[in-house]
Amino acid sequence: xxxxxxxxxxxxxxxxxxxxxxxxxxxxxxxxxxxxxxxxxxxxxxxxxxxxxxxxxxxxxxxxxxxxxxxxxxxxxxxxxxxxxxxxxxxxxxxxxxxxxxxxxxxxxxxxxxxxxxxxxxxxxxxxxxxxxxxxxxxxxxxxxxxxxxxxxxxxxxxxxxxxxxxxxxxxxxxxxxxxxxxxxxxxxxxxxxxxxxxxxxxxxxxxxxxxxxxxxxxxxxxxxxxxxxxxxxxxxxxxxxxxxxxxxxxxxxxxxxxxxxxxxxxxxxxxxxxxxxxxxxxxxx
Amino acid sequence: xxxxxxxxxxxxxxxxxxxxxxxxxxxxxxxxxxxxxxxxxxxxxxxxxxxxxxxxxxxxxxxxxxxxxxxxxxxxxxxxxxxxxxxxxxxxxxxxxxxxxxxxxxxxxxxxxxxxxxxxxxxxxxxxxxxxxxxxxxxxxxxxxxxxxxxxxxxxxxxxxxxxxxxxxxxxxxxxxxxxxxxxxxxxxxxxxxxxxxxxxxxxxxxxxxxxxxxxxxxxxxxxxxxxxxxxxxxxxxxxxxxxxxxxxxxxxxxxxxxxxxxxxxx
Numbered sequence: 001x002x003x004x005x006x007x008x009x010x011x012x013x014x015x016x017x018x019x020x021x022x023x024x025x026x027x028x029x030x031x032x033x034x035x036x037x038x039x040x041x042x043x044x045x046x047x048x049x050x051x052x053x054x055x056x057x058x059x060x061x062x063x064x065x066x067x068x069x070x071x072x073x074x075x076x077x078x079x080x081x082x083x084x085x086x087x088x089x090x091x092x093x094x095x096x097x098x099x100x101x102x103x104x105x106x107x108x109x110x111x112x113x114x115x116x117x118x119x120x121x122x123x124x125x126x127x128x129x130x131x132x133x134x135x136x137x138x139x140x141x142x143x144x145x146x147x148x149x150x151x152x153x154x155x156x157x158x159x160x161x162x163x164x165x166x167x168x169x170x171x172x173x174x175x176x177x178x179x180x181x182x183x184x185x186x187x188x189x190x191x192x193x194x195x196x197x198x199x200x201x202x203x204x205x206x207x208x209x210x211x212x213x214x215x216x217x218x219x220x221x222x223x224x225x226x227x228x229x230x231x232x233x234x235x236x237x238x239x240x241x242x243x244x245x246x247x248x249x250x251x252x253x254x255x256x257x258x259x260x261x262x263x264x265x266x267x268x269x270x271x272x273x274x275x276x277x278x279x280x281x282x283x284x285x286x
Numbered sequence: 287x288x289x290x291x292x293x294x295x296x297x298x299x300x301x302x303x304x305x306x307x308x309x310x311x312x313x314x315x316x317x318x319x320x321x322x323x324x325x326x327x328x329x330x331x332x333x334x335x336x337x338x339x340x341x342x343x344x345x346x347x348x349x350x351x352x353x354x355x356x357x358x359x360x361x362x363x364x365x366x367x368x369x370x371x372x373x374x375x376x377x378x379x380x381x382x383x384x385x386x387x388x389x390x391x392x393x394x395x396x397x398x399x400x401x402x403x404x405x406x407x408x409x410x411x412x413x414x415x416x417x418x419x420x421x422x423x424x425x426x427x428x429x430x431x432x433x434x435x436x437x438x439x440x441x442x443x444x445x446x447x448x449x450x451x452x453x454x455x456x457x458x459x460x461x462x463x464x465x466x467x468x469x470x471x472x473x474x475x476x477x478x479x480x481x482x483x484x485x486x487x488x489x490x491x492x493x494x495x496x497x498x499x500x501x502x503x504x505x506x507x508x509x510x511x512x513x514x515x516x517x518x519x520x521x522x523x524x525x526x527x528x529x530x531x532x533x534x535x536x537x538x539x540x541x542x543x544x545x546x547x548x549x550x551x552x553x
Contacts, residue, residue: 046401049436052391062347066435068391072304072358094387094431095365097349117298145304149390153363153433156347177307186305187312227348 021232025220026212032226039205039273040157040223044165044284046173054174058166061226062156067148067166069174073186074145076136081198084135084143088124090116090163091151110236110253113152113159119166120150123240123249127202130171134197137179142186144176156227158206167200169281200242202249203277205270208233209255219256223269239262239270243278308395320479320486320496327486329358336467336481336540339447341548343455351456356450359438359479364448366456369426380423384411384430386445392434394484406451407432409442413466413504413514414449416449419459428458439483440468442502442516448539454549455492464513467537470500471519475526479506480537488519501527507542 009090013020024031034040040061049055052068059065076083111119124130135144148171150163175193179186208225210233212218221237222229230236235255240248247267252258326332337358346352347362354364365553369380386407388397398406411430418428430453432445446466453460470482479486488497499519506513512531521527 003318037373049361049391050438051394051436055391064345068389070391071307072300073307073310074301074304077301085301087298087300089390091297091390093363093433095346095349095352095363095390096383097346097365097367097429097431121298145300147300147390151389151433151435154346154348154352179307179310180312188307188310189312190307191313255479 005055008056012282017228018232021228023208025217025222025229025233031228032221036220036222038267039276042280044169044280044285046169051215052170052174053176054170054172056166056169056173057161058162059171060157060165060224062154063152063159063162064154065150065152065159065162065166067150067163067170069170070147070149071174071176072145072147073137073142073179073188076140076143078140080132081140082136083132085136086121086124086130086132086144086147086148087145088117088121088150088167089113090120090152092152092155096152096155110230116150116160119160119238119249119251120167123164124167125206127159127240127242127246127248128199129168129201129211130196130198131274137167137186140180141184146171146174157225157230158204158238161204161224164202164204164240165277165281168203169284171196172198172201172285187198200244200246202240202242203274204238204240204249205273207237207239207266209235209237209258211256214229219258221262221266223273237266239267241270241274243262243274243281245271245274306395308323309319321477329420331485333477334537336537337483339541339544341451341455341545342424343451343548343552351452353448353451353455355444355451357440357447358385358483359436360440360444361435362432362441362444362448363435364386364430364432364445364452366458367429367431367542369423369428369458372425372426372427372457373540376425378421378424380418380420380425381427382411382415382418382420382430383427384408384414384432384449386410386432386434386473388434388437392437405443406442409514409516410445410449413446414453414464416511416513417450417460417462417464417506417509418453418463422459439485440481440502442466443468446504451545451548455552462511463507463542463549464500465538465542465545466504466514467534467541468500468502468528469533469537470497471521471526471530472496474522475529478530478533480533501530501534503531503538505535505538505542507539 054069208222240249340356343353349365443466503518504514
């Protein structure tokens with residue numbers, strides 16, 4: 001149900017944005033007319049950057065994230081001669097205007113680019129998405145190092161969900177040229193390119209949590225919060241689920257204490273959302 | 287400025303001594319020529335054709351205005367912040383600060399260094415500031431942030447056009463809509479290629495002997511002023527350089543028409 005916004009509502013929204021958002025959340029509404037349990041539409045494009053070996057652009061509502069994968073030839077570490085490398089970095093691009101965390105423009109309240117990087121790297125490794133041994137070209141001599149760069153272009157809501165989806169899709173989209181070794185030197189032939197061998201992949205869903213003012217015990221949970229909603233909610237829960245419905249990561253930052261029932265509810269919703277995203281990826285990659 | 291986007295110190299670094307696969311190619315590319323036998327370029331354009339232009343505005347949330355442009359495969363995104371208060375010294379003229387960054391995956395070979403990015407920023411900044419009525423926002427600053435998502439040649443053209451669309455939709459008063467064009471040229475300007483792709487652009491690493499330089503011109507069509515010129519390579523004589531200048535202006539007017547059409551449809 002969309003709220004009918006009168007002149008007074010708009011003035012109230014402008015002068016007391018925090019009060020406004022808290023009040024309508026307490027009444028069970030959201031500013032854009034969604035229910036608490038409803039996500040925004042997600043779009044995914046792959047292979048749009050020809051300068052990268054694999055790429056993806058994700059939009060969730062007003063959030064926009066681009067990711068590119070570039071392969072380089074590297075020498076494996078002596079301690080793990082069979083393994084290649086995945087070097088993942090997330091950065092807020094200049095255009096978002098968030099010079100400082102949450103300052104002007106759309107700023108993510110909860111995650112700096114470094115913590116985004118760390119979380120996404122963790123869940124990609126822990127879900128066994130890419131076996132690093134598949135990146136080996138010759139044991140102990142040469143292997144692939146994949147530079148996965150996620151660039152946040154516009155922040156309006158769960159940046160982390162978009163980043164995970166973009167990184168996963170770009171890696172699934174990536175093709176690497178075949179390499180032969182001739183007298184210790186690698187020879188790359190661009191004509192034959194192969195997709196990476198990928199396993200199960202993680203998908204992330206975020207929930208904002210806030211304490212309802214009317215009753216102290218109740219907390220409200222919003223799936224896929226917009227930037228404004230996240231700004232005035234006190235905590236966030238991020239749940240990573242693999243494509244075959246296994247939980248691979250759960251992060252809760254700030255906010256009121258949650259009962260295990262509340263968390264179970266979120267996990268169920270995250271699993272439901274994951275099946276939608278898996279379908280989206282499958283349809284796009286077809 | 288230590289902010290988002292420049293946080294290179296905070297990045298995970300690739301392992302040492304990596305090599306770009308393009309340096310270890312098995313088969314060398316044989317056909318380096320720009321023109322095919324039928325006098326068309328490799329992508330089927332004639333020398334004076336520009337690539338298709340696609341424009342979209344307002345895709346970045348929580349900023350004053352934003353624009354996205356594609357020239358063929360070159361993709362540039364620009365956002366405007368402000369006018370807003372500044373910590374800098376008092377100035378009756380508004381300040382326009384322009385920053386350009388390349389996305390890490392934007393280039394086929396290697397991403398430009400921070401110095402090159404700074405240099406590009408200063409070129410673009412000087413070129414567009416002449417079109418903005420800075421006296422209308424005294425004591426304030428406006429940020430023009432540009433991100434190059436993919437560089438497939440004519441990046442300067444795309445950045446200028448993108449900035450001018452973003453400025454035009456931001457409500458900041460302007461005297462003119464800056465437009466730009468890049469051309470690359472062969473010896474004695476016998477061939478002038480409008481809107482070159484990265485393979486047709488001149489670079490020192492390029493084995494392509496056909497192209498000996500390129501020139502970008504920023505033009506203000508209503509004021510009939512040239513607000514910026516950037517040339518790499520040799521132009522032997524005065525006639526060659528004026529020929530290039532005319533070609534750039536002519537190309538710039540074509541882009542201008544396209545941008546005007548977009549803004550008209552928007553309004």
